[in-house]
Amino acid sequence: MSLLKSKIVVVPLGEVDYMLVNRLAADLGPVFNRGVDILKGMKMPVEAFNVVRNQYYAMVMLSKLERIKSNDRENVIGICEEDLYLPDETYVLGHADILSGTAVVSLFQIRQEFYGLPEDDMKIYPRLYKEAVHQMAHVFALSQCRNPKCVNYFSQIMLDIDNKSEKFCDICLRQLTKQV
Numbered sequence: 001m002s003l004l005k006s007k008i009v010v011v012p013l014g015e016v017d018y019m020l021v022n023r024l025a026a027d028l029g030p031v032f033n034r035g036v037d038i039l040k041g042m043k044m045p046v047e048a049f050n051v052v053r054n055q056y057y058a059m060v061m062l063s064k065l066e067r068i069k070s071n072d073r074e075n076v077i078g079i080c081e082e083d084l085y086l087p088d089e090t091y092v093l094g095h096a097d098i099l100s101g102t103a104v105v106s107l108f109q110i111r112q113e114f115y116g117l118p119e120d121d122m123k124i125y126p127r128l129y130k131e132a133v134h135q136m137a138h139v140f141a142l143s144q145c146r147n148p149k150c151v152n153y154f155s156q157i158m159l160d161i162d163n164k165s166e167k168f169c170d171i172c173l174r175q176l177t178k179q180v
Contacts, residue, residue, distance in 0.1 A: 059097075075140070078102075098139055
């Protein structure tokens, strides 16, 4: 058993605003009590793109992210601008896999412009942060929370994300403390 803690690796996928990526990396470390590295970035995997849906398959994205891990103690989260999907979902804001220690979050539907609204930079980062923390919580073996104010609450619409806190509820925080 290794006494070394795992670390979080943030990977920009495709054309992503590096200011958002840097800010997210700085904020994720303290939440999960881990060191955080930022990789140079990767191109969006062509094989993940579904021409019929005009979306990227989230599971292929996780598979690509898993391959860049330097060891089993790394947990990788990719950030992209492209629309993601799962076979039984119209879209996903993010997806995570505990077994591979990987997660991906898309800014595509987090942005106001997706809904035909004017751009609002003040909403982008809080939404990205909350979704990234939620997905990383899955990587650290937390199930979704039922408390709509908890950052680990499953958000189906942007209003859910906007209304929830940036912090874990007491129950999730206790579970997270046991996991990490």
